Amino acid sequence: xILENFTAELHCRHGQVGVxxxxxxxxxxxxxxxxxxxxxxxxRTNQEGFKAVSFNFKFHKKNSDRILYAISCADExxxxxxxxxxxKNGWLGLYGTHIAGRYIDAISTLIHGxxxxxxxxxxxxxxxxNVNSAETIEFYIRDHHGHRVSQTxxxxxxxxxxxxxxxxxxxGEILTFTLRNIVLESNGxxxxxx
Numbered sequence: 466x467i468l469e470n471f472t473a474e475l476h477c478r479h480g481q482v483g484v485x486x487x488x489x490x491x492x493x494x495x496x497x498x499x500x501x502x503x504x505x506x507x508x509r510t511n512q513e514g515f516k517a518v519s520f521n522f523k524f525h526k527k528n529s530d531r532i533l534y535a536i537s538c539a540d541e542x543x544x545x546x547x548x549x550x551x552x553k554n555g556w557l558g559l560y561g562t563h564i565a566g567r568y569i570d571a572i573s574t575l576i577h578g579x580x581x582x583x584x585x586x587x588x589x590x591x592x593x594x595n596v597n598s599a600e601t602i603e604f605y606i607r608d609h610h611g612h613r614v615s616q617t618x619x620x621x622x623x624x625x626x627x628x629x630x631x632x633x634x635x636x637g638e639i640l641t642f643t644l645r646n647i648v649l650e651s652n653g654x655x656x657x658x659x
Contacts, residue, residue: 466534466588466602467522470650472539474519477640478542479616480506481566482630484544484559486516501544503557503630505616513627516541519646520549531607532588535581550582551601551608555633583609589641603641608632 475482485502500514518538525533536549538559547559565652585607592602606614616628617637631637 530624
């Protein structure tokens with residue numbers, strides 16, 4: 466896997482990973498509960514909002530079998546630079562979004578200092594270092610507790626409301642991911658592991 470900072474789309478067998486982005490006028494009841502939570506394109510119906518996003522992967526370090534990154538949103542004004550984190554129930558979302566979230570984050574950083582949420586990427590096969598094959602490497606994403614990211618059915622306002630990404634002990638389909646449309650932050654030279 467790539468041992469430097471880069472930007473890429475995340476994909477799995479259910480399509481591209483993005484965020485729930487329901488228009489307030491389309492669904493007054495659930496729009497505020499859903500927005501910013503990670504989901505896959507195929508998990509959302511045509512009536513539900515979905516916004517495809519790319520992610521910044523900030524390389525932290527490499528362990529024996531995992532590469533550690535801080536991950537944030539790379540595009541879409543409402544979500545740009547928002548951190549990928551999990552809540553206490555394991556649901557994955559983008560934090561520090563919109564104007565209010567950015568303001569709260571700025572104040573929190575002044576008081577508590579900057580803190581990064583670190584994700585563990587676990588490649589499922591070795592990579593030959595060829596730029597053209599980087600997008601074929603499948604991997605798990607794990608949180609700091611070791612939970613693999615899954616697609617899990619959620620209840621919002623007491624009713625079934627689709628599937629979202631989760632990293633906890635809740636039952637769900639463990640997902641394998643691939644990267645697409647990789648853009649290196651550096652001068653374009655690749656570092657890799659055999």
